[in-house]
Amino acid sequence: MAKQFTKEDLSSFEKEIADIFAEGKIRAPVHLRAGREEQLIKIFEDEQIGDDDFVYGFWDAHELALLKGVPREEVKQSILDGNSIALCFPKYNVLCSGIVGSLMGTAVGTAWSLKNQNKPGRSFLFCGDMSSETGVFHEAVKYATHFDLPVKFIVSDNGLSVMTDTRETWGSSDPWFTGTRYAEKIIYFKYKNAYPHSGLGWKIKF
Numbered sequence: 001m002a003k004q005f006t007k008e009d010l011s012s013f014e015k016e017i018a019d020i021f022a023e024g025k026i027r028a029p030v031h032l033r034a035g036r037e038e039q040l041i042k043i044f045e046d047e048q049i050g051d052d053d054f055v056y057g058f059w060d061a062h063e064l065a066l067l068k069g070v071p072r073e074e075v076k077q078s079i080l081d082g083n084s085i086a087l088c089f090p091k092y093n094v095l096c097s098g099i100v101g102s103l104m105g106t107a108v109g110t111a112w113s114l115k116n117q118n119k120p121g122r123s124f125l126f127c128g129d130m131s132s133e134t135g136v137f138h139e140a141v142k143y144a145t146h147f148d149l150p151v152k153f154i155v156s157d158n159g160l161s162v163m164t165d166t167r168e169t170w171g172s173s174d175p176w177f178t179g180t181r182y183a184e185k186i187i188y189f190k191y192k193n194a195y196p197h198s199g200l201g202w203k204i205k206f
């Protein structure tokens, strides 16, 4: 994290994007998040996520790109260009995808490679609660744990998968990894998203 971020820095960025989106000027999906700024800032600070590290995210990665050090105007321009759902800034080691479950193996593969080539840097994969219940997430955490790879999985739990209740879906009040040895590789927190899953809640939801 190149500069010190405040909650206001992140929330005002999302608000600016929300306003532009509301004017119909972004002709692509946009996923906005509010309510987890302090947790994300703390994680980047605690983990000292820096230039050598890789950040993997999904459709909701505006805050992650900013925290990783991508300049504000670069993030904004990419969103205006229609890339919000899969922001990628290879120069800053920020790589995202709009496909659920698609980057868990990539994050682990990066960690494997860094470790075995004795290179500095770690992988950090940020995903939602439903993504963390997928089989591929479980496999990735299992592999990373058994081979002690430099990767952490950060789960931002808003309780929902679009509009579906994650805990009700899996019949458990806790994530699968709670109380297991795999929890060591995972940073988990709950939040309530002040925005709808995607867009501003009108037209379509997906």
Ligand SMILES: Cc1ncc(C[n+]2csc(CCOP(=O)(O)OP(=O)(O)O)c2C)c(N)n1
Pocket (backbone or CB within 6 Å): 059, 060, 098, 099, 100, 101, 127, 128, 129, 130, 131, 132, 156, 158, 160, 161, 162, 166, 197, 206
């Ligand atoms: C393979 C695949 N299936 C379905 C979708 C549609 N989809 C987009 S986000 C999402 C919900 C994921 O929930 P969660 O991981 O909890 O993310 P969050 O609520 O934090 O956005 C779904 C089902 C998708 N992008 N990719």
